[in-house]
Amino acid sequence: MAGLTPEPETPRVLDPITGDGTLIDDPAVRPPLVLGNHSFHDITEIVCGYAENKPGRWWLPAFGVASSIAGMGGLFILYLVITGIGTWGLNNQVDWAWDITNFVFWIGIGHAGTLISAILCLLKQKWRTSINRAAEAMTIFAVICAATFPGIHVGRQWMAWMLFPIPNSNQIWPNFRSPLLWDVFAVSTYGTVSALFWYMGMIPDFATLRDRACLALKRNPDGPTLLPFIPLRVAKLRGLVYGFLAMGWRFSSRHWQTYERAYLILAGISTPLVLSVHSIVSFDFATSVIPGWHATIFPPYFVAGAIFGGFAMVLLLMIPSRELFPNMKDLITLRHLENMAKITLVTGMMVGFAYSMEFFIAWYGGNVYELDAFINRATGPYWWAYWTMISCNVLSPQVYWFKRMRTNPLVIFIVSAFITVGMWFERFVIIVTSLHRAFLPAEWGMFFPTPIDICIFVGSCGVFLTLFLLFLRFLPVFAMSELKAVLPQASPHYHPPAPPVDGTQAAHAQKRGHGE
Amino acid sequence: MARKSKKIYKTESGAVVHGVMAEFATPADFYHAAENVRDAGYTRWDSFSPFPVHGIDEAMGLPTPRLPLVAAVIGFTGAGLGYWMQQWMTAVDYPLVVQGKSYDAWEPRVPITFELGILFTAFAVLIGMFAFNKLPRHHHPLMKKERFLRVSDDRFIICVEAVDPRFDPSGTRRMLESLGGTNIEIVEE
Known part of the structure; x- marks a missing residue:
């Protein structure tokens, strides 16, 4: 039950300099990755506790609201399929609008998960172990939301299977020179590989949950049943489901050796994969001739923007979670938040640089159409969208230059919300403002969203949140085996510090203990 | 002994x-x-x-585990199959002039070849991990x-x-x- 027992101590007193004890600036001191001197058993209890016990009172109302919104979105998609794309606000002039904006928005959010699980793994950033599971889950849910939009944008949704090269009675194949087809392969590969990576990481944790269910069943064969009239024990069901997912994992060192090698290869291939996915998404635009789209800066600019928006979403989800779940602050420390805030600042600066470079090239390139497209972006009918984008994405992360700001969860949460809005507007600006003033004045028009546009987008947020809440409730939210491995006592060369004689020696022993 | x-x-x-x-x-x-x-x-x-x-x-x-070798072989097979699929579909079975380019140009095939290589490697790694561990x-x-x-x-x-x-x-x-x-x-x- 430890996972959900409220923290015994009074609210932890935060040190003005080191915060909860992890914000140490001295590079010679290795700050703890997990607070509270937890043993291996404590980690199991905390993390399994989230999946095994009833969550707090907030969970059910939150789930009710999120799943109702998701259901509403589903009904509007049904209406769209029955009625047609004309129910959206897009038209002959602006023929890509919220659908593709939402697609790029969601697919970008996924990128932070892969960055944390793959790139930070290759760079041996051990702090990733507390956040990788949740970030990977977020990636998969975001890809699910993203994949919906092109699927329903094709018009005749029942023909969406023709996106894939499947033999058909017309005896035709898709056009392999089109970036839209590359996108089909990139996004479906990305979704699949992320799901495999996520699943493989969870195998040992499923085995832990399985073994705990077996022990609970042995200890108390008459435990609670699933429903009052069905004689299926909760522990039995848990053992069966987690046992199936664990595939007979038994924590053998011979297995761990292959497993670690497999994990490293997956991290190695996911790194170029994540860079390729958003590059290919950007090709959808960059390979066309529309002013404002036809730019070689797009691939790196889109990748930086995706990581930027993705980290903002990780923070938006993790900051409330760590307040709502007991003991989670020991696992996601202020240093984790600070590190993510720093990555947000760096990628935000990259995005700001890309915005200014686009303008510079529009002028320096000497192409009047290009220049006009950019002046129109900043001063035309969609000026408000452009300046929302600039203020949210370029200005708001600047507060992270101050350590007090980037270590304050409330500030990080607010800035992350701004960034999420700003990144949505970035895609809107790129797509709609470029299309609404094409080469011929006859192609000029405006886009106004209809209620269906809005409801389907809000519905996709509901789907995302519903899936994430289910994840928090039923799956191992932290990679237990990885967290245990980064505890100081996990090292085979660890020796428990000598009993402290006075304060200074205790602090010294603490330092040594956290080293190798 | x-x-x-x-x-x-x-x-x-x-x-x-x-x-x-x-x-x-x-x-x-x-x-x-x-x-x-x-x-x-x-x-x-x-x-x-x-x-x-x-x-x-x-x-x-x-x-040393042999998994990396298996993953590499299957990964390159996947990439090869991906290239061959595009070659056959666009140059042999259904040749279609797009933008006046050669049927056999390799450049537009890079992204899908790469993605399929990654996809095959990922499956090889997961299934191979289970197979080597007899799970x-x-x-x-x-x-x-x-x-x-x-x-x-x-x-x-x-x-x-x-x-x-x-x-x-x-x-x-x-x-x-x-x-x-x-x-x-x-x-x-």
Whole structure:
């Protein structure tokens, strides 16, 4: 039950300099990755506790609201399929609008998960172990939301299977020179590989949950049943489901050796994969001739923007979670938040640089159409969208230059919300403002969203949140085996510090203990 | 010097012995015990820990896994198939002039070739991991032991199997005891 027992101590007193004890600036001191001197058993209890016990009172109302919104979105998609794309606000002039904006928005959010699980793994950033599971889950849910939009944008949704090269009675194949087809392969590969990576990481944790269910069943064969009239024990069901997912994992060192090698290869291939996915998404635009789209800066600019928006979403989800779940602050420390805030600042600066470079090239390139497209972006009918984008994405992360700001969860949460809005507007600006003033004045028009546009987008947020809440409730939210491995006592060369004689020696022993 | 051991050990109740397991308190004890079991010449034995203890593969003297090679072969096969699929579909089965470019141009095929290479590698890695580890497996003799189920929490266990040519019920037990193992138990098949 430890996972959900409220923290015994009074609210932890935060040190003005080191915060909860992890914000140490001295590079010679290795700050703890997990607070509270937890043993291996404590980690199991905390993390399994989230999946095994009833969550707090907030969970059910939150789930009710999120799943109702998701259901509403589903009904509007049904209406769209029955009625047609004309129910959206897009038209002959602006023929890509919220659908593709939402697609790029969601697919970008996924990128932070892969960055944390793959790139930070290759760079041996051990702090990733507390956040990788949740970030990977977020990636998969975001890809699910993203994949919906092109699927329903094709018009005749029942023909969406023709996106894939499947033999058909017309005896035709898709056009392999089109970036839209590359996108089909990139996004479906990305979704699949992320799901495999996520699943493989969870195998040992499923085995832990399985073994705990077996022990609970042995200890108390008459435990609670699933429903009052069905004689299926909760522990039995848990053992069966987690046992199936664990595939007979038994924590053998011979297995761990292959497993670690497999994990490293997956991290190695996911790194170029994540860079390729958003590059290919950007090709959808960059390979066309529309002013404002036809730019070689797009691939790196889109990748930086995706990581930027993705980290903002990780923070938006993790900051409330760590307040709502007991003991989670020991696992996601202020240093984790600070590190993510720093990555947000760096990628935000990259995005700001890309915005200014686009303008510079529009002028320096000497192409009047290009220049006009950019002046129109900043001063035309969609000026408000452009300046929302600039203020949210370029200005708001600047507060992270101050350590007090980037270590304050409330500030990080607010800035992350701004960034999420700003990144949505970035895609809107790129797509709609470029299309609404094409080469011929006859192609000029405006886009106004209809209620269906809005409801389907809000519905996709509901789907995302519903899936994430289910994840928090039923799956191992932290990679237990990885967290245990980064505890100081996990090292085979660890020796428990000598009993402290006075304060200074205790602090010294603490330092040594956290080293190798 | 590997001699074939056909000897089958049985407990008093007549059950076939799978092996002897011992528990170790810390990763350090576990690691040193593994080194000693390796040096004692045992080959059919295994160790179990809630997380991969750093360096345990060397302490156990495990060979380098062959998984990377398999993944690479399957990955390049996938990439090759991806290229061949595009070549056949756009240049052979349904040649279509797009933007006046050559049917055989390789450049537009790079993204899909790459993506399919990654996709095949990922499946090869996951399925290969299971195959090399002989998983999924419905049951294992060790899982009958309540003590063993705690490995997934915080225990460290070494089990020497009865099929090991050097296995000897009392000798192996004494060795595990001398290495600091506690709660030594016979595991029945």
